[in-house]
Amino acid sequence: MNRPHTGTPGTPGTGSTGAPAPRRRSAATRDAILAAARERFAADGYERATIRAIAKDADIDPSMVMRYYGSKEGLFAAAVAVDLKLPDLGALPRAEVGHALVTHFLALWEQNEVLTALLRVGAAGGAGAERMQGVFRDQLLPVARQVCPDPEQVPVRAALVAAQLLGVALTRYVLRLPPAVALAREDLVAWLAPTLQRYLTAPGP
Amino acid sequence: MNRPHTGTPGTPGTGSTGAPAPRRRSAATRDAILAAARERFAADGYERATIRAIAKDADIDPSMVMRYYGSKEGLFAAAVAVDLKLPDLGALPRAEVGHALVTHFLALWEQNEVLTALLRVGAAGGAGAERMQGVFRDQLLPVARQVCPDPEQVPVRAALVAAQLLGVALTRYVLRLPPAVALAREDLVAWLAPTLQRYLTAPGP
DNA sequence: ATCGTAGGCCAACACTTGTTGGCCAACACT
């Protein structure tokens, strides 16, 4: 798909010395590109976030983006490497899992614009949606498995949780419905925690 | 922004006769364009849905789209004229509003791809998000006002309802998380109805 | 039958996009 050209430099094998990693000068540029890309993807979505705009934000030439990340899709893939860092719900009192999940998610969304970017692009469909499915499958499902009574119902429970949480993120951080934005975080938690608690631990309907 | 050219034909003034409306031949074309546009917008989102593709689906020339709708934005505005047709919740037993809302929404969503299109484009931000805010404000808020105890809390309640419903739509119809897709409609209703019921009618936290 | 007009297509324009290959400066290492 993309020619090697000079090839992606990759990790430069820190050599013989166990020294504190010299960190090639290019690493700074790469990080700048990634940061700018996250911002643009989150603000504009995949299509409207042009490589040229990202490059200008990072104060480098558009061709550098190609050199380091191969293509726009490659850049996106590198920019939204999401790790939800979900806590171990198994180690919590079962009555608190709902509360813990909501607070964790809200904190995550507000500190990291990666999730907004991912949601925006995921909603656009195609590869973005697949990536989102991956996050759901690899990160949310296993956690749900730890608190769900019936293993067979785990996927359904997790999907319900995802629907509620993503819905909040959508209305609050993407669509910005005024009441959803104005809502204080603590009130939001108070409303959502019981819902998630029920979706996760209540007996099926 | 767009020149009049021949001007949008508009409604052709059915003339003197009160006859069954001759329906200019162009009306069929316009409807075909609109149908194709809804499909494409729903499937591909705003940017990826090109005028050329829509025109090809409708078996007409791309320039016709411009003639009838002025611009791509104009076409989109005409394509997603959403009317949720929300039932009068005031006329229902208060204990059933949650159930009524979910069933109505799911039916709406599955019959009409307009909502998927609107959600996809809304999530992309910009004008799409504003239009979604409009639907929320003009159609969901008034209905919530009919069942909410405290008028001051109406916006919050409505936002919570929107978050839950849009979250389901997102995971089920846009992201297509497998468990969310596989879930039977009746089961989904059984899970969601109590949640909405609580968001709308329960005393605040 | 005639003529204005609406419905439609064609070809092109202006622009933006992702992407490429070549060239140059600074650095590291011997």
Next chain:
DNA sequence: AGTGTTGGCCAACAAGTGTTGGCCTACGAT
């Protein structure tokens, strides 16, 4: 000092986009 490599920019390409204006054809009223 010399030399190969890395980091970077410039200019350009090919493709695809929304959009425009002109031209042709068939219909409807006169």
